[in-house]
Amino acid sequence: MSEPKDQKLANQNIPGMNRHERFVEVQHAEHLGATLKRIFAYFAHERGMVIFMLSVVIFGTLCSVYAPSLQSRAIDRIAGVRAGNLPGIVILMLCVYLLHSMSQLLQGVVSAQLSQRVVKHMREELFAKLVDLPVRYLDTHSHGDVMSRMTNDIENISTTVSQSLPSLFSGVLTIIGTVAIMLWYCWQLALLSCATVLLTLLATKILSGRVRKFSRKRQQLLGKLNGTVEEMISGYRTVVAYNRQDKT
Numbered sequence: 001m002s003e004p005k006d007q008k009l010a011n012q013n014i015p016g017m018n019r020h021e022r023f024v025e026v027q028h029a030e031h032l033g034a035t036l037k038r039i040f041a042y043f044a045h046e047r048g049m050v051i052f053m054l055s056v057v058i059f060g061t062l063c064s065v066y067a068p069s070l071q072s073r074a075i076d077r078i079a080g081v082r083a084g085n086l087p088g089i090v091i092l093m094l095c096v097y098l099l100h101s102m103s104q105l106l107q108g109v110v111s112a113q114l115s116q117r118v119v120k121h122m123r124e125e126l127f128a129k130l131v132d133l134p135v136r137y138l139d140t141h142s143h144g145d146v147m148s149r150m151t152n153d154i155e156n157i158s159t160t161v162s163q164s165l166p167s168l169f170s171g172v173l174t175i176i177g178t179v180a181i182m183l184w185y186c187w188q189l190a191l192l193s194c195a196t197v198l199l200t201l202l203a204t205k206i207l208s209g210r211v212r213k214f215s216r217k218r219q220q221l222l223g224k225l226n227g228t229v230e231e232m233i234s235g236y237r238t239v240v241a242y243n244r245q246d247k248t
Helices: 005-011 032-044 048-080 086-134 133-140 141-186 187-234 236-241
Strands: none
Touching: 005 133, 005 236, 032 048, 032 086, 048 141, 086 141, 187 236
16 A cells, blocks of 8 residues: 555655654643733834724724614615605715725724734844854754744734734624614514524634644644755755755
8 A cells, every 4th residue: 555645755854854843843832821911012012003003993893883774774765764865875875985995994004014013023033032042953943944933923923913903803893883783773683693693603613623723734834844945955065966866
């Protein structure tokens, strides 16, 4: 029986491929509270921009929650259920949607600037730490894996700050505002909708566990790939000098 492709790859004696497996294992923070405190410290230096971003998120969420009520009023005017100034409601609705679009644009710009500033501080501190490390550390750890810490891992933090964090705040506020308006209009339908939301949360919890598993595996393989590529390229002259091209 032929070996699986992953097993064949693991058995190959490629420089940097199977070296220091413990370095690419999934690692967790020993003290989660202290780790989160250190991360929040970076945001504390940019508290003004964080407050501004949250303000923009709140404003955009209010616009997104208020716009459907204007739509319902316009539909009632068109159907003749209620009397009123239809052009005025339509103009107000367009203004609300325009403000919502502008807030989304401003939110993207501010969150991108915030993420770049936070990542800049992180990379500066990480580089200063690497400079002070003893030579033994670099000799016993894959260079590509160390580079992956400075590039890919911190880039994931940048993505979280610029995309996931604003989406989290906006999603929470949108849910709260939507539930409040639904309860205001018809609490029976609101409770029925909440039942479907619970099913969605259950499905999300199940899927998120699997996604997290594959995301961790992706980070392991990415660190291993960077280590292999970096060492293969840096040692190419040595490989050619000893005529080991076919082996590698």
